[in-house]
Amino acid sequence: MTFLPARVHELHSGPMKGLDIVDGHIATGGADGNIRVLSVTGRHTGSSSAHTDLVNSVAIGPDGKVASGSRDRTVRLFDPDASRTYVVGEHDHWVMSVAWSDDGTRIASASEDGTVGLWEPEGAQVTRIDLGYPANSVDWRGDVIAVANGDRTLYLLDGDGVVRRTVPGAEQLLWDVALSPDARRVAWTGRDRCLRVADVSSGDPIVVPAHTHQVWSVAWDETGDRLVTASADGSAAVWTPLGEAVERVVVPAWVRRALFHGADLYLATEDGDLRILSDNGLVAETPDPIKTPVTPESCIHWDPKITDAGYRPRCRECGSSEEPRLCVTCGHIGCCESQLAHGTKHWLESGHPNTVSAEPGAFDWKWCYADDMYVKRVG
Numbered sequence: 001m002t003f004l005p006a007r008v009h010e011l012h013s014g015p016m017k018g019l020d021i022v023d024g025h026i027a028t029g030g031a032d033g034n035i036r037v038l039s040v041t042g043r044h045t046g047s048s049s050a051h052t053d054l055v056n057s058v059a060i061g062p063d064g065k066v067a068s069g070s071r072d073r074t075v076r077l078f079d080p081d082a083s084r085t086y087v088v089g090e091h092d093h094w095v096m097s098v099a100w101s102d103d104g105t106r107i108a109s110a111s112e113d114g115t116v117g118l119w120e121p122e123g124a125q126v127t128r129i130d131l132g133y134p135a136n137s138v139d140w141r142g143d144v145i146a147v148a149n150g151d152r153t154l155y156l157l158d159g160d161g162v163v164r165r166t167v168p169g170a171e172q173l174l175w176d177v178a179l180s181p182d183a184r185r186v187a188w189t190g191r192d193r194c195l196r197v198a199d200v201s202s203g204d205p206i207v208v209p210a211h212t213h214q215v216w217s218v219a220w221d222e223t224g225d226r227l228v229t230a231s232a233d234g235s236a237a238v239w240t241p242l243g244e245a246v247e248r249v250v251v252p253a254w255v256r257r258a259l260f261h262g263a264d265l266y267l268a269t270e271d272g273d274l275r276i277l278s279d280n281g282l283v284a285e286t287p288d289p290i291k292t293p294v295t296p297e298s299c300i301h302w303d304p305k306i307t308d309a310g311y312r313p314r315c316r317e318c319g320s321s322e323e324p325r326l327c328v329t330c331g332h333i334g335c336c337e338s339q340l341a342h343g344t345k346h347w348l349e350s351g352h353p354n355t356v357s358a359e360p361g362a363f364d365w366k367w368c369y370a371d372d373m374y375v376k377r378v379g
């Protein structure tokens with residue numbers, strides 16, 4: 001397969017963090033707080049602006065209703081036919097991801113509050129599973145719920161929310177997880193730039209250096225024969241389940257989410273576009289492998305000029321006062337990766353390598369973008 005650019009839909013003013021495609025229907029969620037629903041032919045069939053903050057995730061249910069999770073801490077359900085949105089559940093912190101059970105009787109939500117919620121679509125809470133650390137992504141197939149966590153661990157739960165297996169070993173926090181259509185295999189990605197694939201029941205994962213920047217998302221095709229990853233390096237990459245590189249497509253923006261749909265590849269980008277690429281039937285040239293970056297023992301960049309973020313620090317770009325980061329070179333304040341990643345974007349634009357927490361009195365960690373690690377030793 002070789003994927004060639006086909007169409008672009010400009011759907012959101014700002015990053016598109018949520019994307020799902022089921023039975024010819026597309027749902028998208030944007031940092032502009034909006035949810036959009038369209039057909040694969042490009043016809044808009046609905047939109048909702050009920051969320052009061054950025055939308056992190058959308059998932060289309062069996063009856064075409066769209067579940068969503070938002071920084072406004074709610075899980076909502078949008079019914080495009082009735083043009084109605086209502087609250088299904090509430091978390092104590094940002095909702096990062098939502099997923100449906102196969103039978104459409106439950107919605108799972110992963111939250112920065114460290115819990116996974118299971119809800120009935122009508123709004124009753126079934127259970128709440130405490131994982132003790134921000135949960136960034138949840139997927140559900142058959143009797144398996146998979147959670148990608150900020151503690152660098154993959155959690156595999158049964159359909160009642162009981163933890164059956166954990167797979168540690170990632171170098172950095174995890175961003176996304178996807179179960180294969182037969183629920184036998186699981187793939188996950190994160191900040192350490194790797195793709196991991198494992199059997200759900202047992203065994204060590206295959207670990208593949210996948211991108212030159214963090215990997216926001218991973219998804220399987222309908223047959224379970226192909227995977228696609230999406231990255232802040234501005235590319236999406238297609239893989240076999242054994243981690244063999246098939247193709248890499250490059251676009252002029254971060255790719256937040258990539259999905260297969262039939263012979264097409266759909267990319268949700270940082271600039272709010274839905275980019276569709278079509279398979280032209282030719283065999284792609286195998287892309288060059290990515291080298292695993294070596295994490296140094298200590299940071300040679302650490303040389304702070306500014307260590308005070310001032311009173312009530314806010315992200316200079318989007319105004320978020322939640323978990324801001326201070327650039328110790330110039331005093332820029334940017335939001336974190338779980339929001340709009342303005343701290344990271346500042347590093348990419350300025351080359352200023354080091355940040356610390358900008359929250360008052362919370363000068364308790366140091367980060368180096370150049371080394372992609374927490375600074376524990378200097379020099």
Ligand SMILES: [Zn+2]
Pocket residue numbers: 298299300301302353368369370371
């Ligand atoms: Zn460094």
Ligand SMILES: [Zn+2]
Pocket residue numbers: 315316317318319320334335336339340341342343
């Ligand atoms: Zn921001």
Ligand SMILES: [Zn+2]
Pocket residue numbers: 327328329330331332346350352
């Ligand atoms: Zn700076």
